[in-house]
Amino acid sequence: GENVEQHPSTLSVQEGDSAVIKCTYSDSASNYFPWYKQELGKRPQLIIDIRSNVGEKKDQRIAVTLNKTAKHFSLHITETQPEDSAVYFCAAPKGEYGNKLVFGAGTILRVKS
Amino acid sequence: DAGVIQSPRHEVTEMGQEVTLRCKPISGHDYLFWYRQTMMRGLELLIYFNNNVPIDDSGMPEDRFSAKMPNASFSTLKIQPSEPRDSAVYFCASSLRSLYNEQFFGPGTRLTVL
Numbered sequence: 001g002e003n004v005e006q007h008p009s010t011l012s013v014q015e016g017d018s019a020v021i022k023c024t025y026s027d028s029a030s031n032y033f034p035w036y037k038q039e040l041g042k043r044p045q046l047i048i049d050i051r052s053n054v055g056e057k058k059d060q061r062i063a064v065t066l067n068k069t070a071k072h073f074s075l076h077i078t079e080t081q082p083e084d085s086a087v088y089f090c091a092a093p094k095g096e097y098g099n100k101l102v103f104g105a106g107t108i109l110r111v112k113s
Numbered sequence: 114d115a116g117v118i119q120s121p122r123h124e125v126t127e128m129g130q131e132v133t134l135r136c137k138p139i140s141g142h143d144y145l146f147w148y149r150q151t152m153m154r155g156l157e158l159l160i161y162f163n164n165n166v167p168i169d170d171s172g173m174p175e176d177r178f179s180a181k182m183p184n185a186s187f188s189t190l191k192i193q194p195s196e197p198r199d200s201a202v203y204f205c206a207s208s209l210r211s212l213y214n215e216q217f218f219g220p221g222t223r224l225t226v227l
Contacts, residue, residue, distance in 0.1 A: 031213075032213035034215070034216075043204060043218040043219065043220055043221055044156070044204070044218050045218070046215045046216065049215070051213075089155075089156060093212075093213070095169065099168065099169060099212065100158055100161070100169050100171075100172075100212070101158065101212060101213075101216075102158065103155060103156040103157075103158075104155075105155045106155055106156070
């Protein structure tokens with residue numbers, strides 16, 4: 001996606017290890033940063049999001065951190081399980097008034113058991 | 114609620130034919146989005162509507178693509194004439210009250226243009 005860079009493009013971890021995916025954005029006025037998970041052959045689904053008034057948000061094994069100064073945000077998955085294997089997309093606002101959401105290119109996460 | 118509904122789920126057509134994809138958003142949602150997903154280009158926003166009005170169509174590839182939302186419960190994405198490079202999965206999504214709330218995606222339409 002334009003102006004939203006996502007890394008790495010593929011990530012392979014051992015079950016139980018942690019996984020980190022990072023996204024950078026260009027518009028300093030951006031204030032909403034969601035993460036979507038897409039399992040093979042399925043639709044994208046929101047797993048967590050963060051707004052610019054907080055630096056970190058957690059939901060069980062998933063956390064997102066935001067660094068507004070550096071303009072990047074990261075998804076952290078702890079104690080990975082095989083069912084975490086999927087494609088993960090970040091997104092950030094773009095446009096003159098931040099009036100559209102642009103998705104990153106996606107990260108293929110593979111959890112090896 | 115049944116979630117976002119899309120039809121057809123699969124469409125195979127020949128180059129030059131007209132294709133119409135349909136979407137029913139979640140009842141009460143006032144934002145509707147059309148996305149295209151391919152391996153090469155990822156998940157691209159084509160167009161989105163707020164209260165049935167198109168807000169941003171800058172992602173629509175060219176004049177062969179058009180989208181309408183005649184009422185709050187129905188939207189169409191039309192490709193005329195279709196080309197092989199239009200082959201992709203097309204997702205419709207809807208959200209409540211804001212562009213910056215959770216988007217609920219439909220199951221997608223897998224389009225193959227021969």
